[in-house]
Amino acid sequence: MRAFLSIIFFMLLLGCKAEKVEKRAVSSVDSKDYGDKLIEGTIGDASNLIPFLASDSASHQVAGLIYNGLVKYDENLNIVGDLAESFDISQDGLKITFKLRKGVKWHDGKEFTSDDCVFTYKIITDPDTPTPYSGDFLTVKKVYNPDKYTFVVEYKEPFAPALSSWGVSIVPKHLLEGKDITKSELARKPVGTGPYILKEWIAGDKIELQANENYFEGRPYLNGEVFRVIPDTATMFFELKSGNIDFTSLTPLQYERQTNDESFKNRFNKYRYLAFAYTYFGFNLNRKPFDDKRVRKAIAYAIDKKEIIKGVLLGHGEEATGPYKPDVYWYNPNVERYGLNIEKAKNILKSAGFEDRDGDGILEKDGKPLRFTVLTNQGNDARIKTAEIIQRRLKNIGIDMKILVLEWAVFIKEFISKRNFDAIILGWTIPQDPDLYDIWHSSKAEKGGLNHYSYKNDEVDRLLIEGRKTIDKKKRKKIYDRIQEILADDVPCVFLYVPYALPVIDKRFRGIEPKPAGITYNKEKWYVPKIEQRY
Amino acid sequence: MLKYLIKRLLATIPVFFGITVISFFIINLTPGSPTDLQTELNPRITPEIVEKLRKHYDLDKPVYVRYIKWVKNIALLDFGNSLSPDGRKVIDKIKERLPVTLLISLLSMIIMLIFSIPLGIYISVNKGKLRERIITFLSFFFYSMPSFWLAVILIIIFGIYLRVLPISGLKSINYAYLSTFDKIIDIAKHLILPLIVATTGSIAYLSRYVSSNLDEVLKQEYILLARIKGLPEKVILRKHALKNALIPVITILGLSVPGLIGGSVIFETIFSIPGMGQLFFQSAMSRDYPVIMALLVLTSILTLVGNILADIGYALSDPRIRYGD
Numbered sequence: 001m002r003a004f005l006s007i008i009f010f011m012l013l014l015g016c017k018a019e020k021v022e023k024r025a026v027s028s029v030d031s032k033d034y035g036d037k038l039i040e041g042t043i044g045d046a047s048n049l050i051p052f053l054a055s056d057s058a059s060h061q062v063a064g065l066i067y068n069g070l071v072k073y074d075e076n077l078n079i080v081g082d083l084a085e086s087f088d089i090s091q092d093g094l095k096i097t098f099k100l101r102k103g104v105k106w107h108d109g110k111e112f113t114s115d116d117c118v119f120t121y122k123i124i125t126d127p128d129t130p131t132p133y134s135g136d137f138l139t140v141k142k143v144y145n146p147d148k149y150t151f152v153v154e155y156k157e158p159f160a161p162a163l164s165s166w167g168v169s170i171v172p173k174h175l176l177e178g179k180d181i182t183k184s185e186l187a188r189k190p191v192g193t194g195p196y197i198l199k200e201w202i203a204g205d206k207i208e209l210q211a212n213e214n215y216f217e218g219r220p221y222l223n224g225e226v227f228r229v230i231p232d233t234a235t236m237f238f239e240l241k242s243g244n245i246d247f248t249s250l251t252p253l254q255y256e257r258q259t260n261d262e263s264f265k266n267r268f269n270k271y272r273y274l275a276f277a278y279t280y281f282g283f284n285l286n287r288k289p290f291d292d293k294r295v296r297k298a299i300a301y302a303i304d305k306k307e308i309i310k311g312v313l314l315g316h317g318e319e320a321t322g323p324y325k326p327d328v329y330w331y332n333p334n335v336e337r338y339g340l341n342i343e344k345a346k347n348i349l350k351s352a353g354f355e356d357r358d359g360d361g362i363l364e365k366d367g368k369p370l371r372f373t374v375l376t377n378q379g380n381d382a383r384i385k386t387a388e389i390i391q392r393r394l395k396n397i398g399i400d401m402k403i404l405v406l407e408w409a410v411f412i413k414e415f416i417s418k419r420n421f422d423a424i425i426l427g428w429t430i431p432q433d434p435d436l437y438d439i440w441h442s443s444k445a446e447k448g449g450l451n452h453y454s455y456k457n458d459e460v461d462r463l464l465i466e467g468r469k470t471i472d473k474k475k476r477k478k479i480y481d482r483i484q485e486i487l488a489d490d491v492p493c494v495f496l497y498v499p500y501a502l503p504v505i506d507k508r509f510r511g512i513e514p515k516p517a518g519i520t521y522n523k524e525k526w527y528v529p530k531i532e533q534r535y
Numbered sequence: 536m537l538k539y540l541i542k543r544l545l546a547t548i549p550v551f552f553g554i555t556v557i558s559f560f561i562i563n564l565t566p567g568s569p570t571d572l573q574t575e576l577n578p579r580i581t582p583e584i585v586e587k588l589r590k591h592y593d594l595d596k597p598v599y600v601r602y603i604k605w606v607k608n609i610a611l612l613d614f615g616n617s618l619s620p621d622g623r624k625v626i627d628k629i630k631e632r633l634p635v636t637l638l639i640s641l642l643s644m645i646i647m648l649i650f651s652i653p654l655g656i657y658i659s660v661n662k663g664k665l666r667e668r669i670i671t672f673l674s675f676f677f678y679s680m681p682s683f684w685l686a687v688i689l690i691i692i693f694g695i696y697l698r699v700l701p702i703s704g705l706k707s708i709n710y711a712y713l714s715t716f717d718k719i720i721d722i723a724k725h726l727i728l729p730l731i732v733a734t735t736g737s738i739a740y741l742s743r744y745v746s747s748n749l750d751e752v753l754k755q756e757y758i759l760l761a762r763i764k765g766l767p768e769k770v771i772l773r774k775h776a777l778k779n780a781l782i783p784v785i786t787i788l789g790l791s792v793p794g795l796i797g798g799s800v801i802f803e804t805i806f807s808i809p810g811m812g813q814l815f816f817q818s819a820m821s822r823d824y825p826v827i828m829a830l831l832v833l834t835s836i837l838t839l840v841g842n843i844l845a846d847i848g849y850a851l852s853d854p855r856i857r858y859g860d
Contacts, residue, residue: 204809409567
């Protein structure tokens with residue numbers, strides 16, 4: 001319905017060119033003043049503001065401004081201290097010592113100490129806490145706090161993603177200890193250490209935050225931030241144009257076709273950075289004909305990634321060649337690439353024994369036509385369009401691909417988890433830590449694991465375990481470089497594209513700089529010159 | 536009459552339980568479970584965590600055990616806690632959304648009645664004239680118009696082009712700083728577009744319905760008799776025809792009682808109104824069983840009540856039903 005809507009309103013907008021051009025004073029002054037509010041549009045409401053009890057991005061987005069972790073990722077995706085002033089990893093990688101900031105206060109005025117860190121660890125790993133995040137702490141041997149400002153974690157074995165797992169939000173011991181966390185008030189009225197304090201939460205409508213005057217890095221320039229829940233992307237865009245929200249994301253269509261007039265450019269800044277996600281075309285390696293690497297390679301040569309990016313994302317994406325996005329440290333550009341090459345694809349299939357013997361345009365081998373069904377989920381137009389484009393290309397080389405679109409829960413439960421599919425179009429988000437164990441290790445190929453392709457490669461298995469245990473960044477990169485090479489050669493899936501995130505922000509906000517981490521990493525440093533402040 | 540009523544009420548009890556049994560088992564048969572949104576496709580999840588979550592929400596128990604537990608709680612008017620990560624009481628989640636939906640549905644119902652009955656009469660009275668044809672054309676036009684499309688057009692015209700009405704939500708961002716009078720104005724302004732969208736289709740439909748009923752009644756012999764008697768057309772219409780023509784409208788109103796709390800996903804989504812429609816939709820998508828069940832229970836109670844009310848309405852307005860029993 002959304003796609004239909006956007007087509008309609010696109011047509012309508014063509015007819016309404018004579019829109020009122022709003023003249024606004026955009027001052028040349030650039031003074032870092034305090035004040036004003038940022039109104040941000042989100043499509044979903046947060047669910048729970050105790051961050052490790054929620055897994056939805058809306059909750060994490062809000063909770064991220066209310067709480068701090070011990071460490072965080074900076075704009076270039078390096079791990080730096082947050083509540084920890086400094087941290088030290090022992091030579092053998094088995095012990096991390098955090099030196100905490102002194103004088104940090106919870107929003108209710110009580111001091112933050114190492115007791116809170118110990119408590120946070122205990123509550124996350126408590127069997128009664130219904131959290132999806134306890135898996136991060138399975139290799140922890142023990143945690144302790146020799147003094148008020150020191151927190152130590154010891155591991156059973158070296159675990160490279162360990163440090164980043166301490167980016168988890170630290171929660172206040174004095175408000176949660178001895179209470180049932182699932183019934184805690186903090187879920188709706190959080191108390192953190194972060195730059196913003198919760199002011200009001202009207203379910204399904206808005207969440208309003210106000211600046212924390214005592215924030216340890218200095219109070220944010222803005223007085224507050226409001227998250228408005230607007231479930232429909234078309235309505236969201238209308239609200240943006242009418243000035244009722246300041247910050248949201250655009251669809252590629254909106255970015256390209258509806259936001260280039262002068263009045264829009266005078267009022268808003270559009271940004272672009274690579275999103276932390278990729279879309280892929282995955283094979284079920286247990287099923288014929290995809291157990292044959294040559295068939296997978298032929299399909300890879302028959303898919304034109306450029307065409308998909310142009311058609312589906314209107315150019316706002318980059319070709320994916322592996323499980324990392326091209327602008328991060330871990331990305332290996334020197335892997336086998338598969339450009340569109342119909343001849344090569346045809347030859348490979350021929351050498352694999354596929355030929356069109358009955359002249360119906362579809363190749364056969366051993367009397368069986370080369371025919372399969374690709375599955376994808378409802379509600380994701382980009383994936384459905386991608387499937388259609390690929391369908392046409394595969395037909396050119398004599399492969400008959402059907403498309404089946406399924407409701408999400410059914411898709412996952414009945415087809416993905418049970419490995420009941422030929423091929424799928426799906427996406428993964430790309431976490432900041434390069435660890436790929438859960439998706440590519442052969443032990444995860446079992447039903448319910450995330451290795452949907454049932455990909456098994458001994459060398460990859462070995463490297464994945466080594467990668468988790470290697471703390472040295474350079475050595476670690478070598479390991480993941482090799483994994484990317486093998487994946488590109490084995491083609492368990494065709495990595496299709498990494499889309500661009502397309503945020504748009506009212507021009508009065510200054511201090512925004514797109515970096516590999518995106519644009520929101522320094523939200524508390526955004527400001528509006530006094531003369532332009534609105535709220 | 537009283538005996539009839541008691542009989543009707545008693546008959547609804549097994550129906551109600553039948554509804555809950557079937558709903559409970561069917562929603563549990565649908566693939567997927569409430570924990571899926573947290574656990575599926577999440578690399579951090581181990582099978583142990585999935586088990587832990589399932590246990591936490593009692594999902595490891597057989598369906599009938601959970602149904603019995605649910606019935607016990609329902610008997611104490613406890614709808615339980617939501618299975619979504621917020622874990623809030625179901626009743627709280629419904630309470631915060633119900634007023635908005637009720638307000639909009641009641642207002643739309645009133646507006647619908649105010650406009651459609653006179654319109655229906657007007658159509659009947661002017662049968663065959665040009666103005667009747669125009670109105671008929673327009674009512675078919677609006678009836679067939681998809682509500683989301685109308686919503687978008689109205690938003691573009693009034694929200695963006697003319698800038699006289701707000702686009703979405705129920706309150707302005709500065710609502711808290713307004714005076715009481717301005718607050719009412721603010722909400723009223725926000726309600727105009729949703730109400731137009733919510734009522735155009737049903738006004739078109741109901742006015743057609745009223746007019747065709749009226750046409751039917753006007754063909755009856757007793758109307759002919761009244762005309763022969765020389766009664767003025769106005770009296771015939773008001774005193775003799777309209778009463779009978781409106782009886783079927785009671786059925787429609789009775790049937791729309793459950794819709795009062797149902798809300799609508801489509802226009803709540805377009806206008807960002809946090810109402811019951813969205814709650815129902817989200818709980819269905821995330822398999823939040825207690826919320827789905829609570830909403831189904833409320834809706835089915837209202838359906839049953841609506842049916843009884845319609846029956847009573849019939850009995851009151853039609854002596855044949857009243858005395859025939």
